[in-house]
Amino acid sequence: xxxxxxxxxxxxSITLAPLExxxxxxxxxxxxxxxxxxxxxxxxxTHGVLRLLVTLEGEVVRDIKPIIGYVHTGIEKTAEDxxxxxxxxxxxxxxxxSYYFNAMAFCGAVETLLECEVPKRAQYLRVIHLELNRIxxxxxxxxxxxxxxGAMSMFWYCxxxxxxxLDLFEQSSGQRMHxxxxxxxxxxxxxxxxFEAKLREFIAIMPTRVDQYNDLLKRNEILLxxxxxxCTLDEESLLGLGVTGPLLRAAGNPWDLRKxxxxxxxxxxxxxxxxxxVGDNYDRYAVRVAEMKESVKIVEQALDGxxxxxxxxxxxxxxxPPRHELATSMEALIHHFKLVTEGFRVPPGEVYYxxxxxxxxxxxxxRSDGSAKPAxxxxxxxSFVNLQATAxxxxxxxxxxLIATLAMLDPILGGIDR
Amino acid sequence: MAVTRESVGDPxxxxxxxxxxxxxxxxxxxxxxxxxxxxxxxxxxxxEKAVDWARSNSLFPATFGLACCAIExxxxxxxxxxxxxxxxEAFRASPRQADLxxxxxxxxxxxxxxxxxxxxxMLEPKWAIAMGACSSSMGIFNNYAIVPADKFMxxxxxxxxxxxxxxxxxxxxxxxxxxxQDDPDLSWRERYGAVGTEEVIEAPAGSAGA
Numbered sequence: 136x137x138x139x140x141x142x143x144x145x146x147x148s149i150t151l152a153p154l155e156x157x158x159x160x161x162x163x164x165x166x167x168x169x170x171x172x173x174x175x176x177x178x179x180x181t182h183g184v185l186r187l188l189v190t191l192e193g194e195v196v197r198d199i200k201p202i203i204g205y206v207h208t209g210i211e212k213t214a215e216d217x218x219x220x221x222x223x224x225x226x227x228x229x230x231x232x233s234y235y236f237n238a239m240a241f242c243g244a245v246e247t248l249l250e251c252e253v254p255k256r257a258q259y260l261r262v263i264h265l266e267l268n269r270i271x272x273x274x275x276x277x278x279x280x281x282x283x284x285g286a287m288s289m290f291w292y293c294x295x296x297x298x299x300x301l302d303l304f305e306q307s308s309g310q311r312m313h314x315x316x317x318x319x320x321x322x323x324x325x326x327x328x329x330f331e332a333k334l335r336e337f338i339a340i341m342p343t344r345v346d347q348y349n350d351l352l353k354r355n356e357i358l359l360x361x362x363x364x365x366c367t368l369d370e371e372s373l374l375g376l377g378v379t380g381p382l383l384r385a386a387g388n389p390w391d392l393r394k395x396x397x398x399x400x401x402x403x404x405x406x407x408x409x410x411x412x413v414g415d416n417y418d419r420y421a422v423r424v425a426e427m428k429e430s431v432k433i434v435e436q437a438l439d440g441x442x443x444x445x446x447x448x449x450x451x452x453x454x455x456p457p458r459h460e461l462a463t464s465m466e467a468l469i470h471h472f473k474l475v476t477e478g479f480r481v482p483p484g485e486v487y488y489x490x491x492x493x494x495x496x497x498x499x500x501x502r503s504d505g506s507a508k509p510a511x512x513x514x515x516x517x518s519f520v521n522l523q524a525t526a527x528x529x530x531x532x533x534x535x536x537l538i539a540t541l542a543m544l545d546p547i548l549g550g551i552d553r
Numbered sequence: 554m555a556v557t558r559e560s561v562g563d564p565x566x567x568x569x570x571x572x573x574x575x576x577x578x579x580x581x582x583x584x585x586x587x588x589x590x591x592x593x594x595x596x597x598x599x600x601e602k603a604v605d606w607a608r609s610n611s612l613f614p615a616t617f618g619l620a621c622c623a624i625e626x627x628x629x630x631x632x633x634x635x636x637x638x639x640x641x642e643a644f645r646a647s648p649r650q651a652d653l654x655x656x657x658x659x660x661x662x663x664x665x666x667x668x669x670x671x672x673x674x675m676l677e678p679k680w681a682i683a684m685g686a687c688s689s690s691m692g693i694f695n696n697y698a699i700v701p702a703d704k705f706m707x708x709x710x711x712x713x714x715x716x717x718x719x720x721x722x723x724x725x726x727x728x729x730x731x732x733x734q735d736d737p738d739l740s741w742r743e744r745y746g747a748v749g750t751e752e753v754i755e756a757p758a759g760s761a762g763a
Contacts, residue, residue, distance in 0.1 A: 176667055179616045179646045183623070184664060205664045206620050209698035224693060231621035275624060294631035312621060312716055549620050552661075 151188070158190050158198045168192050176205045180283055180538045183548030187525075187537075194533050199526045203519075207552040214512040218478030219245055220319055222512060226499075227313045229514055230550030232275055235261075235268040236492040238317040240499035240514070243398060244488035245319045248481050248503055251453055256444040257321030258400040262437045263334070264307070264316060265399070266430040270341065271300045272493035273423050277348065280420075280542035284361055289351065296344055299337050306330050319479075320454045321447030334438055341431045345424060352420075362417035366528040366540040369414055376527060377520045380495025381422045382544065386414030392491035399490075404436045416536075419543040453479050478507040487515075494518050494545055516550040601736060609733035612680065612726075615651035616644040617671065620658030622685040622716040629719040629726075641726055648674040653729070655722075656702050659687035665700045672706050678739035682725055683708045686715045707741045 151171040158169060175186035184205035190198040210229055214222045226241045227234040239261060246253060253261075278293030301311040307326050308314035316322055352358050370386040383390055389408045393401040409425035411418025447454045451470040460467035481503040489498035495517030502511040521544060528544075529537045558576070561569045576582045577590060618626060629636045636642050645651040648671045660668055672681065683702040686692030689711040691699045702708050709732065712725035738744040742751075 176664065177617055177648075177671055184619060184667075205661060205667070206659060207661045207663060207698050208620075208659050208694050209696045210694070213694055213696050228621060228693070231624065275627075279627075290627075290630075291632055294628055295633075297628070298631070298633050311718060312625065 154188060154190055154198065154200070162197070169197065176202075181541065182279060182546060185522075185541075185546060185548055185551075189534065189537065191534060194535075196529050196532055196534055196537055199529055199537070201522055201525060203522070203548070203551050205552065206548050208549070210553045211512055211514070214509060216508065218507050219481060219509060220474075220478055222509065223317065223319075224313065224315050226512065226514065227315060228549065229553050230492065230494070230497070230516060230518065230547045231312070232272040232547055233268055233492045233494070233497070233550075234313050235264050235317065236490060236497050237499075237514070238315070239265060239399070240488055240490050240492075240497050241501070241512070242317050242319050243490065244486050244499040244501040245481060245509075247486045247488055248484055248501060249319070249453060249479075251320050251448055251450060253321055253399070253448060254445045255400065255442045256325075257446050257448075259437045259441050260322050260326065260446060261317060261399050262401065262404070263434050263441075264304070264322075266433045266437070267300050267303060269430045269493045270427050271297055273427050274300075276423065276493075276545045280545070281352065281358075283538055283542040284358055286352065286355070286358065289348065292344070292348065292351075296341065299340070303330065303334060303337065306333065318447060318454065320450065321445070323447070325446040331438065334434070338431055338435045338438070342428055345427050345431075349424060358420075359417070361536070361539050362420055362543070363415060364413070365416045365536045366532050366543075367413055367415040368524060368528045372527055373414070373524060376524045378495070378524050380492070380517050380521065381426065382419060382495070382521055382524065384408065385411035385418035385422045387412055392489055392496060396489070398488075401433075403440065404433045406430075406433050406436075416539055416543045423545075480505060480507050481509070485511075489515070492517055494547065494550075495521060514550075514553065516553065518546040518548075518550040522546050522551060605734050605736050608678070609730045610640045612641050612653045612729075612733075613643050613645045613651045614641060614653040614655050615648050615671065615675070616646045617648075617654060618657050619660065619664070620687070622657035622687075625716045625719050626655055626657040626684060626722060629722055634719045634723050636723060636726065639726065639730065648672075649676065651675055652679050654679070654681045655684050656681065656688040656708070657684045658716075659685075659692065659694065660700050660702060661698050662700055665705050668702075669705050677741070679741065680710075680729055680733070681706060681708045682710045682712060682722075682729060684712045684722055684725070685717055686713060689713065707745045707747070709744075 154171050155169040169190055169192055171188060171190045173186065173188055175181045176184040181187065186202040186205065188200040188202065189196055210225055213225050217225065223238050223241060226237045229237050274293040274297045278290040281289035304314050305311050307330055308316040308323070368386065370383070370388050373383050373386050379390065387410050389410050391408045394408060406429045409422045409429065411422050451467070455474055456467035456470055461471055483503055483505040485500065485502040487498055487500045489496050496515065497517055498515035500511070500513040500515070501509050504510040525540065525544060528540050556572070558564070558569050558572045561572065563569060573582070573590060577587070582590065630642050630644070652675060654672055654675060656668065672679070683689045687694065687699055688702040691701050692715055710725045710729045712722050714721050742748045
């Protein structure tokens with residue numbers, strides 16, 4: 136038979152009755168009361184192509200099964216075919232709202248394997264871009280989630296500030312998204328003239344803008360009704376499900392890898408970890424908004440304390456030699472040729488390098504067999520792990536709260552499916 | 554003394570033209586003068602052109618985001634490139650109400666049938682833009698998991714970039730607008746020579762349904 140007919144048959148064979156029977160058996164009631172509803176993969180409220188099978192009793196969610204894989208891109212497999220420095224643009228496209236974090240996790244893992252020292256200036260430049268990226272990611276989250284809750288204008292305000300950040304990214308790297316700014320051993324270029332002035336302008340403006348968002352939302356009755364005390368989950372259950380990031384902090388656990396296991400000079404900066412008290416949707420919202428302000432503080436400190444020095448490691452075996460050296464130095468030319476054709480070799484071993492992404496613990500596992508290509512690249516993506524908590528959070532609440540919870544969960548499907 | 558057209562002097566001045574229009578409305582204008590005014594002030598066009606113009610300036614895109622490009626697609630609605638200037642801002646969540654599908658991101662093998670179904674659900678005339686490298690040519694991934702959009706549905710405009718800047722998508726949309734104004738075939742099967750490729754699903758033997 137043709138594949139088309141196969142597809143039709145597969146689609147016809149899907150039956151939802153077992154799902155309902157399972158739930159009914161647990162509850163000891165008849166299945167006739169239950170309705171299994173398919174949401175997605177094309178649904179504006181699922182933030183991407185997430186598909187949910189929701190079993191409802193009236194309007195109350197009794198069970199929920201997320202179905203993923205609709206943007207599976209084979210990134211981890213592709214990474215095995217590429218030299219280490221060519222993997223960076225591929226992993227950047229996993230969690231497409233936190234591209235600097237993906238690159239940071241991968242570069243950090245490779246640097247650990249290479250035992251390569253990253254210059255202080257590069258570390259500070261990385262922090263500046265990481266924190267700007269965190270604000271940008273939270274802005275997109277705030278704009279789209281507020282849209283889900285019916286606050287249309289927030290979208291325009293958030294995207295206005297997002298453009299300011301993307302202009303900065305464009306200035307330092309030439310691209311708005313997926314900038315490939317982080318290199319193994321540092322960053323590809325120093326920040327250009329005029330970047331600092333523009334960043335200072337942003338630092339001055341952003342905290343007042345965050346206050347404006349709060350003025351619009353914090354005491355908004357509709358928002359409070361929809362977020363307060365909905366879909367609460369306690370700290371213990373969250374830890375049991377492996378949830379990290381703002382979702383865990385909303386439940387009161389101040390776990391943040393920037394403090395718990397500092398990387399890239401985070402120990403040099405003074406900042407607070409916002410935590411919630413109840414662990415409901417409102418806390419999840421408030422923690423992220425407060426985080427934006429803390430990130431601005433980190434950016435300011437990193438900019439004030441930006442040390443002089445090289446922006447990338449001086450090790451010619453890892454980083455490309457400066458362009459002007461190619462004309463005068465035979466050795467530089469050889470290094471350049473070697474790096475561009477084969478890439479650098481990494482000593483055998485394996486490493487797990489976790490960092491704090493806007494959504495939680497983003498870890499990169501790299502296994503090297505001594506060649507110029509990684510034997511395995513695996514990402515522990517926070518969206519993927521956090522998605523497990525959807526069922527635990529929403530069981531027993533209304534379907535409208537499910538949409539709000541999904542918005543507050545902030546899953547990025549590119550990171551989940553990879 | 555009343556102001557007349559003669560007293561104003563220059564017949565092309567704003568004032569004189571205003572008085573001319575007043576006279577026309579009063580019914581005081583006749584003969585050669587009336588004919589000249591009608592020639593000057595009436596725009597003639599064909600009905601098709603007027604419809605094409607209207608259609609091209611009010612496309613409703615489907616709210617359909619796939620990956621990275623979806624974020625840049627959202628930002629064309631935002632303040633900087635404000636696509637509402639061209640009448641494209643009304644994103645519709647249901648494919649039944651949309652007439653433009655923007656494939657914003659990578660289409661995986663698992664997603665391709667879903668995308669095709671969404672496209673099939675849209676009403677004619679319908680248009681599609683493949684935004685970004687992945688949906689046009691599998692992009693930087695170019696591996697087992699990705700399908701280029703041309704393999705399973707007709708695409709009118711490809712927008713290159715990874716992801717394309719909002720301005721690039723805007724340019725693609727304006728290209729599409731120009732295309733619609735140039736009066737193409739409205740059915741995609743006619744546009745791309747695919748008449749006769751309709752899929753007919755036969756009811757399985759023994760089924761009661763008609």
